[in-house]
Amino acid sequence: MMKLKFKLKLEHSPIFRSFLISYVLVLFIPMLTGFISYYVSSDIIKSSSLEASAMMLNQSRDILDRRMEEVENITRQLSLDQELNYVLNEQVDAEHYDVYAIWKSWRNTTAYSLTNTFLEDFYIYLNNYHAIFTPSGVFVRPDDYFDLYHYQNVDPVQWKQEILGKIHRRETLPSQPFINNGKKTNVITYLQSIPFDSFQHSLGTAVILIDENEIAKMLERIPKQYGGWAYISDKDGHPIARIGIEDAQIKDLNIQELINSKPGNTFVKDKTLLISSKSAYNGWVYVVGLPKSVVMEKSVFIAKVTWTITVSTLLLGIVAALLFAYRNSAPINRIVTVFREQTGQVGYKGKNAFDFLQGNISHLLASQRTLEEELRRQLPLLEDAFVKRLLKGEFDSLQEMRTLMHSLPNLNLKRETGYVAMIRINGYSGLVSKEIIHELNAARLLIKKCLNDLSGVFQLNVTDIDSDKIAILMTLTETANYSEADEMTAGLTELFEQLREYVKEEYRIQMTVAIGGSFQALSDSSRSFEEARGALDYSVLREEAETIWYRDVIKESTTYYYPIDMELRMMNAVKIGELQEVHRIFEQLLEHNFSERQLSAEMVQQLFGELKGTFFKLLQHSPFTDQAVSEGLKPRVEQLQLSTSLDRFRNEVLVLLEAFCSRVLKKKEDSTGEMINKIVSFLDSRYADADLNLYKISTAVELPEKYISQLFKDHTGENLSDYLEKIRIKKATDLLFNSDHTIDEISQYVGYNSAHAFRRAFKRVSGVSPSIYRKTVN
Structure with missing residues (x-):
């Protein structure tokens, strides 16, 4: 439910909307390109279809012009035929015909019917004989021919006057119904008087009957391809031939507009594309009508495919845009939310979320630089505080000490063995004033500078203990080659002697140096510090300023050595299970009390009681507070007895310390195991x-x-x-x-x-x- 609320909130966020709008805009760019490509391809398809149809129309026009030109040439040849001219010019006696001349002339003319399909039906009228030549025979009486072959709407008198009696020069009559030996058809009539150049009087007439279907065959390729129609008219608009169109439809067409238009013009009428072409030979107008839906069929198909792909792409693109917008805006929203929660800002500081993030990140970087500068400035103080805590034994564990030490790279602690020394500036005891404080500050700074100049093979970490006291943590450098403790002791003695003499001569500063015992681990430096402090306190009894070693002033003591800081360090080491550190502190305790001191039996008993009290204190701390552990460890602590042998005493205490540390480690391991199981279970489920x-x-x-x-x-x-x-x-x-x-x-x-x-x-x-x-x- 929370996830759903987050998604709904995200979808209404400005970042989500910005991403979504950007992706949608990018999506529309290729879609717009696709639309433009579609319209361009649609126009190309339309123009290519029209160009192809116009080309076929022009081809048909050119073919028909050539055929009509052939007809004209044949009529010209007829007028030049010698046999025919002889018959035409012969003086005819009504009672005596030259039958042989007529037969010979007819035989020559019938051969012309084989040269052109348009000449299958033609006849020649001879004025002098009043006879008609046809490819099939000779009609001496024209009326006999008219009985078999005549126009449906023309009577014999009109036929003789208009067709046979007039002079014709390359004249074409429009299509009209014709009875061909009882069969009805439509023909176009071509008329030419003979001789060819007759103007006032003709000797005969050549009449060529062209079947309209013969002309229509030349146009049928275009209608067949697109399912349209074709139409030819003469220059006056009279029909010559048609295919796929009726007379009523022709009347609805504005043929005169097509006749007067430029060749190749295209008109749209009643969802029909009209393509026209005009013959330069005889002025005929060729018109083709193509259904616009058929011509644009490919374009419609492309449109369907384009729209289908476009809609699908749009839907998929919007889904992808939503997913991408969510995926890319979700991390930014989370970052913005974190910034708002941390800074307490409700809205954006800037125009949008990016300005908001830029401002906050810039502020963070500036703050980080400020913190880094402040850290660099405070680093010497942190190093000084670390040295003070180390000398006073205030670290709870070795891990804490080493972690903090590694975070301070400028510390001079390459090795863990060394000494702690304390310097007291003499002559200022009991004196307190502003001038004295300034003078002591200057003296401490001079001593520190001189120490750095004279350090040599020693690494020194110096810190102020009091206004007139300085503590120095001294370890060897990595290149130092002191192999014996005596050599290191001699080197330190020489170092401080040079320092005392130098500050005395140059600055008239009197000082006393006290050096504690050596330490083998940094965690033990607090013991050396306490020894140096004790030696410095002992030096008060001496009048001269000198270098004092702790081992030289502490010879024997009637009291045991078990300071509170050592007890705390051992308890802390036990509570975190650092068995090696526990062993080292305990061995150090034994060395101080049984090697460097001669304790009486009563002091040994008191020391043993202190150790036993330390164990009882540990039982009050976790992880030793639970009943099962207390029942196991508490009796062992109660049964601990002081042995007569130091080795036996050492072994019994070490065994008990190991038991405490084992308990800590076991509980830590159990806790770790539970945590690992919890992590594994979480990974298995998520x-x-x-x-x-x-x-x-x-x-x-x-x-x-x-x-x-x-x-x-x-x-x-x-x-x-x-x-x-x-x-x-x-x-x-x-x-x-x-x-x-x-x-x-x-x-x-x-x-x-x-x-x-x-x-x-x-x-x-x-x-x-x-x-x-x-x-x-x-």
Whole structure:
């Protein structure tokens, strides 16, 4: 439910909207390009279709012009035929015909019918004989010919007057119904008087009857291709031939407009594309009508495909834009939310979220630089505070001390063995004034500078203890070659003697130096510091300024040595299970009391009682407070007895200390095991989350991210990310073996953002790709 609310909130966020609008705008750019391409291709298809139809129309026009020109040439040849001219010019006696001349002339004219399909039906009228030649025979009486071949709407008288009686020069009559030996058809009539150049009087007339279907055949390619019609008219608009169109439709056409238009013009009338062409030979107008829907069929198909792809692409693009906008805006929203929660800002400081982030990040970087500068400025103070805590034994554990020491790189602590010395500036005891304080400050600074100049093979860390006292933590440099303690003692004595003499001569400063015993670990430097303090206090009894060693002034003591800081250090080491440190402190305690001192029996008993009290104090602290542990350790503490032998006493105490440390380590290991189990359980339940990261794991188990990563690595021997990858790949192998899901689906099921990342991880862990693994197991 929370996730759903977050998504709804995200979808209404300005960042989400900005990403979504950007992606949608980018999506519309190729779509706009697609629309332009569609309209351009549609125009190309339309123009190419019209150009192809116009080209075929022009081809048909040119062919028909050539055929008509052939007809004209044939009529010209007829007028030049000698036999025919002889008959035409012969003086005819009404009672005596030259039958042989007529037959011979007819035989010559019939051969012309084979040269052109248009001449299949033609006749020649001879004025002098009143006879008609046809390819099939000779009609001596014209009325006999008219009975078989005549125009449906023309009577014999009109036929003789208009066709046979007039002079014709390359005259073409429009299409009209014709009875051809009882069969009805439509013909176009071509008329030419003979001789060819007759103007006042003709000897005969050549009449060529052209079947309209013969002309229509030349145009049928265009209507057949697109399902339209074709039409030819003469220059006056009278029909010559038609195909696929009726007379009523022709009347609706504005033929005169087409006749007067430029060749190749295209008109649209009643969803029909009209293409016209005009013959330069005889002025005929050729008109083709094409259904616009058929011509644009390919364009319509492209439109359907384009719109289908466009709508699908738009829907998929919007879905992708939503996903990308969510994926890219979610991290920015989370960052903005974190900034708002941390800074307490409600709105944006700036125009948008990016300005808001830029401002806050710039502020963070500036703050970081300021902090770094402040840290560099405070670094000497931190180093001084570290040295003070180290000398006073205020660290609870070695881990704390070493962690803090590594964060201070300028500390001169390359080795862990050395001495602690204290310097007192003499002559100022009991004097307190502003001038004295300034004078002591200057003296301390001069002494520190001289120490740095004379340090040589020693690494010195100097800190102020009082206005007239300085403590120096001294260790050897990495290149120092002192192999014996006596050599190091002599070197330190020489160093401080030079220092005392120098400040005395140059600055008239009198000082006393006290040096404690050597330490073998930095955690033991507090003991050397206390020894140096004690030696410095002892030097008050001496009048002269000198260098005093703790071992020279503390010869014997009637009291035992068990300071409170040593007890605290040992208790802290036990509580964190540092057995080696516990051994070292205890051995140091024995050395101080039984090697450097001669204790009486009563003092030994008191020391033993103090140690036993330390154990009882430990029982009051975790992890020794639970009943089961108390019942096991408390009786052992109560039964601890002072042995007569020092070795036996040492062994009994060490065994008990080991028992305490073992309990700490066991509880720490149990706690670690529980934490590891908790982490593993969380990974097993959330491995499918593609956004699973160290932050979510740390939130679930309530531990810091860095600690979780190191803890898991120390306990299991492998990185947390590698373990999560193995879980995912194991789940993936189960799905590959036991399901039919695709590899892309499986990659999402097991928590990968992409199939490519899943394939790489699978091959890295299993040694083969997912597809090969599936084929192998199947």
